[in-house]
Amino acid sequence: MIPAEFDYVAPATVDDAVRALADAGEEAKVIAGGQSLIPVLRMRLAAPTKLIDLGKIAELRGVREDGDALVIGAMTSHYDVMRDPLIGEHAKLIAVTTSTVADPQVRHRGTFGGSLAHADPAGDLAAPALALDVEMVAHGMDGKRTIPASEFFVDYFTTALRPGELLTEVRVPKYTGWHAHYEKFNRVAQAWSIVGVAAAVQVEGHTIKQARVGLTNMSSVPVRAGGVERALIGQEATPEAIKTAAEHALEGTMPVADGNADIAYREHLAKVLTSRAVTAACR
Numbered sequence: 001m002i003p004a005e006f007d008y009v010a011p012a013t014v015d016d017a018v019r020a021l022a023d024a025g026e027e028a029k030v031i032a033g034g035q036s037l038i039p040v041l042r043m044r045l046a047a048p049t050k051l052i053d054l055g056k057i058a059e060l061r062g063v064r065e066d067g068d069a070l071v072i073g074a075m076t077s078h079y080d081v082m083r084d085p086l087i088g089e090h091a092k093l094i095a096v097t098t099s100t101v102a103d104p105q106v107r108h109r110g111t112f113g114g115s116l117a118h119a120d121p122a123g124d125l126a127a128p129a130l131a132l133d134v135e136m137v138a139h140g141m142d143g144k145r146t147i148p149a150s151e152f153f154v155d156y157f158t159t160a161l162r163p164g165e166l167l168t169e170v171r172v173p174k175y176t177g178w179h180a181h182y183e184k185f186n187r188v189a190q191a192w193s194i195v196g197v198a199a200a201v202q203v204e205g206h207t208i209k210q211a212r213v214g215l216t217n218m219s220s221v222p223v224r225a226g227g228v229e230r231a232l233i234g235q236e237a238t239p240e241a242i243k244t245a246a247e248h249a250l251e252g253t254m255p256v257a258d259g260n261a262d263i264a265y266r267e268h269l270a271k272v273l274t275s276r277a278v279t280a281a282c283r
Contacts, residue, residue, distance in 0.1 A: 003041035010053040014060065014139055014168055017052060022141050022164045024050040030166065031055075032075060032114030035106050060113070060168060063087060070172045074113020079104075081112050091172045093128045093180035093200040093212070100124060100182055103190045116152075117167045119159045119221075122192035124184065126153055126222040131198050131214030134172045140165040153221040175212075178202050181280035183273045184216065187260060193217050194260050195269040197225075197249075199277035201232070208232045208282065218253040218270055227251040228274055237282040239275075246275035 011017040021028055029048035031037050040046045054060060060075035063084045070086055081087060082098040101107055101124050115125045129149045136147045138161055152160050184196035196216030202209045211232040213225035227248030235241040255266040
């Protein structure tokens with residue numbers, strides 16, 4: 001199908017983009033990589049009067065260090081995120097998860113911030129963002145503010161961004177020396193995750209000192225598996241201990257049935273994939 005008619009603007013700075021968004025009001029849409037928005041426009045599930053393209057804003061791209069955190073520009077492509085040496089050293093879970101997103105074409109065009117702002121519960125990047133306690137930086141006409149990941153994801157395709165705000169950067173605490181793995185299950189290659197598990201662990205000797213675990217598509221928002229984390233801390237990194245901890249994976253989840261899986265199957269996957277993700281990370 002062909003999208004409905006709309007006006008198009010491509011600002012060169014964040015300030016210009018914020019002003020354009022404020023002027024356009026609620027009928028505007030922001031396009032980052034376009035991997036989610038373009039299909040929606042073509043099917044006319046959305047018909048904005050104005051499309052604001054962030055592609056020309058250079059300041060929204062790249063990764064840099066800022067003290068004990070990494071700052072990832074919202075328009076940084078998945079491809080650049082997964083290959084960035086800073087992310088590989090200090091936020092390995094972000095790198096390994098991003099490498100599983102869709103296919104090479106999508107990873108070259110899609111953006112890190114665009115995926116998070118889209119807030120699809122089946123999207124892969126929200127779970128590691130929640131698990132690692134990242135912070136989202138939003139810019140609006142009233143200035144900028146920081147939103148913890150635990151407050152950013154509100155509901156299906158809904159975030160804490162206010163009308164007129166743009167997600168401009170993501171601040172990721174450093175987890176230097178941590179091991180990480182992302183395990184997901186989908187029906188066919190490149191499809192959305194039926195369930196996914198993001199796991200990062202700090203291991204000393206054979207003992208798990210700290211653990212961070214996030215679940216994909218087990219609720220309308222990503223879920224932090226706090227019960228799994230608490231059960232892992234202080235345990236020997238053995239298959240038995242990890243499997244026991246994975247029994248806590250369903251705490252705080254609210255999975256739904258759809259054409260891909262019923263609730264019982266998703267619950268089974270959550271436990272199995274949690275065990276696999278933590279085991280792979282510990283190895």
